[in-house]
Amino acid sequence: MPDAVGIIExxxxxxxxxxADACVKAASVTLVFCDKxxxxxxxxxxxxxxxxxxxxxxxxxxxxxxTYGGEVITHYIVPNPPENVVAVLPIEYTEDLERFRWG
Known part of the structure; x- marks a missing residue:
């Protein structure tokens, strides 16, 4: 079963x-994407x-x-993303992320 995905915008x-800092310090998760x-x-x-x-x-x-002036626009969790979604979106564990991966 694939790992869950959580998004914060x-x-x-x-x-x-x-x-991002709070997420990785609060639990055993891997930051897989950050962008505008x-x-x-x-x-x-x-x-x-x-x-x-x-x-x-x-x-x-x-x-x-x-955070001063900060606003969370949206957030959601996909508990069990299908493999085709993981393959298409930029949320895969890449080779660069392997050394930071939990579990």
Missing amino acids: TLGFPAVLAA SESGRFAIAIRGHVSEVTRAQAAGIAAGEA
């Missing part, structure tokens, strides 16, 4: 940086077991909202 870079999504918005994707992603995402949302 924020307004502004400081909020997404705080969210549109018009001052940034998104991150984390992967791991569902319980870990849930805990990490909660910490990331709180950190993003607590």
